[in-house]
Amino acid sequence: MFKNPSKLLFLVTLMMGTLITISSTSWLGIWMGLEINLLSFIPLMMNPNNLLSTEASLKYFLTQALASSVLLFTVLFLMMNKEFFSQINLKSYFFNIIILSTLMLKSGAAPFHFWFPEVMEGLSWLNNLILMTWQKIAPLMLISYCMEMNFMFISIILCILIGGLSGLNQTSLRKIMAYSSINHLGWMLSSMIFSETLWLIYFLFYSFLSFSVILLFNMFNFNHINQAFSLTKMNPVIKFSMFFSLLSLGGLPPFLGFFPKWLVIQSISSINQTFLLAIMVTLTLITLFFYTRICFSAFMMNYSEMLWNYSFYYKNFNMMLLLTITFFSMFGLILVSIIYPIF
Incomplete structure (x- = not known):
């Protein structure tokens, strides 16, 4: 992707569209930034070697265009009828719901998530990472x-x-990563209720852990669960790296992914929303099941291996990057717990 200069240009334009949106002081500027971001991501999604990418890009374009159209129409309608709606006090609730719905449709949050798994299915792993992180x-x-x-x-x-x-x-x-992203999006929305800093912390940790998992899937070209059987003959370091990265993404202590969930749980506990907290923690534990199912066969099956075949893994830059990420996933909670109280 980065070897093509035009793709690199579209990637820079995509980032600029996001920056225009978050730094704009008017709804028209926000809409322009969203459109720049959308039109620059469509060429990145196209892949002549993957027939599903065309379908995925079309679904993504139609969904995002619908959300942008409703958002623009709502904003213009509010501007044209500002005095009328200020008198009957409808502006503060009804149109906020419409704007929130369009933004949740753009981010893939439930109940407007119908397009997200289907689009993820047709994209490459790198585009999936962009869709799961930067596009949100x-x-x-x-x-x-x-x-x-x-x-x-x-x-x-x-x-x-x-x-x-x-x-x-x-x-x-x-699709597993898509539904995992929807699950994490619920935690981000809950952290957003308390402070902007909290959801930014959660988003940064989620982006880092998603990168570690997708790096593994992309390195070994994993697309389905049954391909995890090939892990049985791989280096144990790779198997443990995938296992720890998935558990960390699921938020299991003592891995790094538990830290942002820990902050959200503390914040929700402070307002006595025990019912919401119980639902969030219980249903999030279900995600750990389909995370562990990916690596379960690789750990449970017996196999023979040769010790002298392991050395080439450590000479690869991707492997060194993978080991570094795995180290932070395993011991990051300890490091962050020491550093965080200082700030």
Whole structure:
């Protein structure tokens, strides 16, 4: 992808679109930034060697264009009828719900998640990483500007419920990662209720852990769960790296992914929302099941191996990067727990 100068140009334009959106002071500027981001991501999605990429890019374009059209129409309608709606006090609730719905549709949050797994299925792993991380920055930042608590609580519960249960019957790793992203999106929305800093911390940790998992899938060209059988003949270091990265992404202590969930749990406990907290923690544990299912066969099956075949793994730059990421996934919680109280 980065070997093609035009792809690199589109990637820079995509980042600029996001920056324009989050730094704009008007809804028209926000809309322009979202459109620049959308039109620059479509060429990145296209892959002549993958027939599903055309279908995925078309689904993504239609969904995002619909959300942008509704957003622009709502904003223009509010500007044209500002005096009328200020008198009857409808502006503060009804149109906030419409704007929130369009932004959740853009980010793939439940109950507007219908397009997200299908688009993920047709993309490469690198494009999936962009869609799961960078493409969520602008919509989530805008959601933090116009929150409606009742609507947010419904979306949080649906994100965690759908993200946890829908991933159980999937065999495609891309769809599993898509529903995992929806589950994490529920935690980001819940952290957004308390402070902008909290959801940014969660987003950064989630992006790092998603990168570590997708790096593994991309290195060994894993697309479905049954391909994990090939892990049985691989280096134990690779198997443990994948296992620890998935458990860390699931938020299991004492791995690094537990730290942002720990902060969110503390924040929710401070406002006595025990029912919401119980639902979030219980349904998130379901995601650990389909994470462990990916590596379960590789650890349980007996196999023979040759010790002298291991040395070439450590000469590869990707392998060294993988080992570094795995180290932070395993011991990052200890390091962060020491550093975080200082700040």
